[in-house]
Amino acid sequence: MNWRGAIYSTMTAAIVMVTIALVMHSNISAINQEYYASCTNNISDLKRIWQNTRLVLDKISGEALADYVKDQNIVNSSCDASLISQPSAQSKVEEYMTSALNRMMGKIKGEVGCRIQNLNYNPAAGGTPQAASVSISFTLICEQVVKKGSSNENAFYVSYSKNVNFDKRVETKGSDCIVVAYDSQSNTIDANTWY
Amino acid sequence: MRLPTLGKFEFRMKKRGFIFTLDSIAAACIITLLAVTWSISVKSKDSMPYFTYLDKIAMDESLVNTYTANFGYDDFTPNDQNANISCKNYFIVKENNRHNDKDINTYVKCVYDILVRLP
Numbered sequence: 001m002n003w004r005g006a007i008y009s010t011m012t013a014a015i016v017m018v019t020i021a022l023v024m025h026s027n028i029s030a031i032n033q034e035y036y037a038s039c040t041n042n043i044s045d046l047k048r049i050w051q052n053t054r055l056v057l058d059k060i061s062g063e064a065l066a067d068y069v070k071d072q073n074i075v076n077s078s079c080d081a082s083l084i085s086q087p088s089a090q091s092k093v094e095e096y097m098t099s100a101l102n103r104m105m106g107k108i109k110g111e112v113g114c115r116i117q118n119l120n121y122n123p124a125a126g127g128t129p130q131a132a133s134v135s136i137s138f139t140l141i142c143e144q145v146v147k148k149g150s151s152n153e154n155a156f157y158v159s160y161s162k163n164v165n166f167d168k169r170v171e172t173k174g175s176d177c178i179v180v181a182y183d184s185q186s187n188t189i190d191a192n193t194w195y
Numbered sequence: 196m197r198l199p200t201l202g203k204f205e206f207r208m209k210k211r212g213f214i215f216t217l218d219s220i221a222a223a224c225i226i227t228l229l230a231v232t233w234s235i236s237v238k239s240k241d242s243m244p245y246f247t248y249l250d251k252i253a254m255d256e257s258l259v260n261t262y263t264a265n266f267g268y269d270d271f272t273p274n275d276q277n278a279n280i281s282c283k284n285y286f287i288v289k290e291n292n293r294h295n296d297k298d299i300n301t302y303v304k305c306v307y308d309i310l311v312r313l314p
Contacts, residue, residue: 008220015223023230045283052286056299059288063297096297103299104286 042146042158046112050142050160053104053114057097058166061136062181062190064096065089065170069179070193079177081170082127084134090121093136111145117161130172133184137165 065084072083083089094116101114117139124133141161149155167184179193282303289298 012220012223016226019223019226019230023233048283056286056288060297063288067297099297100288100299104284107284107286107301109284 042144043160046142046144046158046160049108049112049144050114050140050162053101053142054140054164056100056104057116057140057164058183059190060096060100061093061166062168062183064093065134065168066179066181066191066193067096068092069170069172073172073177073179078129079172080129081172081179082129082132084132084168084170085123085127089123089134090119093121094119112142113144114140114142117141131169133167133169135165135167137163140164 068089069081069083072086073079076083097116101116105113119136119138122135122137124135127133139161140163141159143157143159145155146158147156168190169182169184171180171182172178173180179191180189181191182188183190285302285304286299287302289300
């Protein structure tokens with residue numbers, strides 16, 4: 001038997017196998033690095049969308065309260081800021097928020113979705129026709145599909161959720177009953193029905 | 196005295212082993228050469244010290260398109276460039292200029308990156 005040939009053959013076969021293994025390993029590592037970089041971008045982008053959504057909902061809840069009080073004052077021929085304690089005021093806030101979320105998510109590319117969970121609408125006691133306050137708290141959850149799967153179990157989602165609290169104050173002013181909604185946390189005007 | 200059949204058999208084994216060894220050495224050399232060439236070329240593309248990074252930010256997609264269409268406005272002369280544009284939507288509530296106004300304004304912010312290879 002040719003022992004020298006067999007040894008050479010084994011050695012070269014081993015070299016070829018090691019070389020192929022090294023090349024495959026470096027290729028797989030590069031692919032993995034690219035995939036993880038892509039995931040990192042998705043996570044930071046999702047947080048950006050969450051923050052943008054939070055700011056929009058903050059402003060739109062003030063808009064909803066001002067519009068609600070204005071509407072009810074016209075219907076009731078009154079000028080009463082404490083109307084924000086009515087249950088239908090909460091419905092108005094939810095309606096505005098849902099509408100804003102739908103408009104925003106429809107314009108974002110990719111499978112991103114933000115939703116509101118566990119909304120608590122707590123009007124403060126002692127509201128007067130001139131001024132009334134309310135605290136709105138909820139969990140804002142934003143999710144993005146990173147990798148689709150055949151079912152929800154093997155799909156990969158990035159999710160970012162955090163509790164949000166808005167403190168609003170509504171005031172009525174003057175003989176024309178101008179309704180102004182303030183953000184109590186920043187003391188800025190959210191909406192002014194004068195215009 | 197050796198049997199002729201046995202001698203013939205031994206000769207064939209030697210020849211087959213020799214040819215197989217030469218082929219595998221050649222294959223190993225080619226594969227190693229390709230792997231080394233590939234790894235060197237990938238390394239030279241990925242090594243950041245040879246590149247500089249430039250950002251151009253615009254609030255409007257059409258403005259970014261202007262930039263991409265005309266590099267003449269830029270004050271550098273890249274000899275190798277790789278442009279990437281990514282645009283993202285930002286939202287604000289439309290100013291309450293009328294009752295029941297709950298519109299959302301959309302702003303597009305685009306980032307225009309050029310990867311430039313230094314001479």
